[in-house]
Amino acid sequence: MPREVADQVEDSAAVEAGLDALDTPPRSKAKGTLTRSILSPIVALALFVAVWQFLWSRAIWPEFQLPAPIAVWNEIWKVIDSGQVWEFLWVSVHRAIIGFLVSVAVATPLGLLLAKVPLVRAAIGPTISGLQSLPSVAWVPAAVLWFGATDAAIYTVVLLGAVPSIANGLVAGIDQIPPILPRVGKALGAGRLDAARYILLPAALPGYLAGLKQGWAFSWRSLMAAELIATSPQLGFGLGQYLHNGMALSEMEMVMAGILLIFFVGVGIELLVFRPLERAVLRARGLTGAL
Amino acid sequence: MTATLEATPAHAGTEAAVRLTDVRKTFGHGHRAVTALDGIDLRVEPGEFVCLLGASGCGKTTLLNLIAGLDAPSSGEIALTTTRPAVMFQEAALMPWLTAARNVELPLRLAGVKRADRVARTTELLDLVRLRNVGDKRPHELSGGMRQRVALARALASALDGNNGEAASLLLMDEPFSALDAITRDVLQGELLRVWEATGTAVVFVTHDVREAVRLGQRVVLLSSKPGRVVQEWAVDGLTGADEAKAIEKINARLREVISSHAA
Structure with a gap:
């Protein structure tokens, strides 16, 4: 009844403003305190070291199986102090990053094809999912026979480890897009390409990012497996080789220092790169449950 | 009657x-x-x-x-x-990664409207649905009614442009x-x-x-x-x-x- 509308406008504007104020969801406050997020892992770490120190002091196992925490720390400090650590880190990390980037470049179009072309999905979807559960270390012997102990062999292993994870993450991300969004895109006038760019990819971003995170973990793991097994002077001296040398010399301090360095690089990149990215993406969408 | x-x-x-x-x-x-x-x-x-x-x-x-x-x-x-009608669904179906203003802007962007014109029209449409002040909020920060109004503004934006800038038909x-x-x-x-x-x-x-x-x-x-x-x-x-x-x-x-x- 449009006749009445003009008289109602003033009144309804006020009601509407009131409703807007009442119904707006409250801002979610940042959960967790500094104590919980920083102090608790430190306490857990201190406890772990204390138990280790205690077990070592009881001399249950020989030194070459369980060295003292301080001995491991000294070994780490030694490679840091001599500057050797930068060499291992550089060799391994730059390989992991190159391998990861190439994996992203391969896995992204592959994931799009898998998600959007039913024939491709039926043909190779199960294989790609299956590859995810195949430990990439299983590829090392094949890669060495194909390419010799070269960088190509190492990158092959890294790619076979990371590509399935990233592709599967993207597929999952696209599968989980609410069907209404592409329909809305069509109604708003998006063509196929525009729909992919402005709707499908941004909507799939959380799943894709989860895939990238897992892909990074897999490339780092695969790389360490490859470096540990395929050692040769022409491959340079990475963290895997350092670990391998520790084993060859029966130096448990070196082995443990190697494990810790591998761990810290993996966790460090996750915390410095992927966690903030994921946080920003999820928070923008109001998905704060896991943060 | x-x-x-x-x-x-x-x-x-x-x-x-x-x-x-x-x-x-x-x-x-x-x-x-x-x-x-x-x-x-x-x-x-x-x-x-x-x-x-x-x-x-x-x-x-x-x-x-x-x-x-x-x-x-x-x-x-x-x-x-009209070449493209404005469509509104039961759900607001706003893009959760875009702010309210960006959601309204999306159809204009898809139609290749220039940035300055996009911003002007978005402001105009948000004014029309009385949501001028919440343009920079994300959908999850809005109430159901506000989301539907953003969806209305977005639908109107798609139609306005689909119609060569004439009033939505x-x-x-x-x-x-x-x-x-x-x-x-x-x-x-x-x-x-x-x-x-x-x-x-x-x-x-x-x-x-x-x-x-x-x-x-x-x-x-x-x-x-x-x-x-x-x-x-x-x-x-x-x-x-x-x-x-x-x-x-x-x-x-x-x-x-x-x-x-x-x-x-």
């Missing part, structure tokens, strides 16, 4: 905003085929507000999708004056308020009438709520279910008080009759 019209009123000369001629839609093939719409004739004049009313399964959403071009009819003809709405609470629905109905008056757009509004149909529409079109056919039409423009109540009662009775015929 309630009058029953012929199925297709003759308006020779003027071009209709929407003209459906014997539109049929069948889903599936062979003996399992389901006819959703069976010979729909409908004409919506420019600037007219038409409510499509019907129970579940009457194909009202299917009909709206056909008019919106999201789906193709099995047979029959659909003619629109057709707005299609699929039960846009049915998921909202009663007060919000009431306010948004008033809001929609205000926007309709301000833009002069033709509106095709799908609903299962007789009261809503009579309050909003100038004309109410009742569809039967399975398959969907036009049963009857009523002119309900400008009804108030007792007349309005009478119209609601009458249409309700007819709707109940149509629904009852499905029992057995």
Whole structure:
């Protein structure tokens, strides 16, 4: 009844403003305190070291199986102090990053094809999912026979480890897009390409990012497996080789220092790169449950 | 003032905003085929507000999708004056990664509108739905009613541009308020009438709520279910008080009759 509308406008504007104020969801406050997020892992770490120190002091196992925490720390400090650590880190990390980037470049179009072309999905979807559960270390012997102990062999292993994870993450991300969004895109006038760019990819971003995170973990793991097994002077001296040398010399301090360095690089990149990215993406969408 | 019209009123000369001629839609093939719409004739004049009313399964959403071009009819003809109607769904379906303003801007961006013009039009449309101050909020920070208003502004943005910058000529709405609470629905109905008056757009509004149909529409079109056919039409423009109540009662009775015929 449009006749009445003009008289109602003033009144309804006020009601509407009131409703807007009442119904707006409250801002979610940042959960967790500094104590919980920083102090608790430190306490857990201190406890772990204390138990280790205690077990070592009881001399249950020989030194070459369980060295003292301080001995491991000294070994780490030694490679840091001599500057050797930068060499291992550089060799391994730059390989992991190159391998990861190439994996992203391969896995992204592959994931799009898998998600959007039913024939491709039926043909190779199960294989790609299956590859995810195949430990990439299983590829090392094949890669060495194909390419010799070269960088190509190492990158092959890294790619076979990371590509399935990233592709599967993207597929999952696209599968989980609410069907209404592409329909809305069509109604708003998006063509196929525009729909992919402005709707499908941004909507799939959380799943894709989860895939990238897992892909990074897999490339780092695969790389360490490859470096540990395929050692040769022409491959340079990475963290895997350092670990391998520790084993060859029966130096448990070196082995443990190697494990810790591998761990810290993996966790460090996750915390410095992927966690903030994921946080920003999820928070923008109001998905704060896991943060 | 309630009058029953012929199925297709003759308006020779003027071009209709929407003209459906014997539109049929069948889903599936062979003996399992389901006819959703069976010979729909409908004409919506420019600037007219038409409510499509019907129970579940009457194909009202299917009909709206056909008019919106999201789906193709099995047979029959659909003619629109606009190249792209504005469409609003039951859910706001805002892009959760974009702010309210960016959501409104999206169709303009898709249409390749220049940045300055995009910003100006977005501000204008957010003003129209009285959400000027929340442009930089994300959908999850808005209430259900506010989200639906953003969706309305976004739909209008797509139509405005689809029409070469002229006023929107057709707005299609699929039960846009049915998921909202009663007060919000009431306010948004008033809001929609205000926007309709301000833009002069033709509106095709799908609903299962007789009261809503009579309050909003100038004309109410009742569809039967399975398959969907036009049963009857009523002119309900400008009804108030007792007349309005009478119209609601009458249409309700007819709707109940149509629904009852499905029992057995």
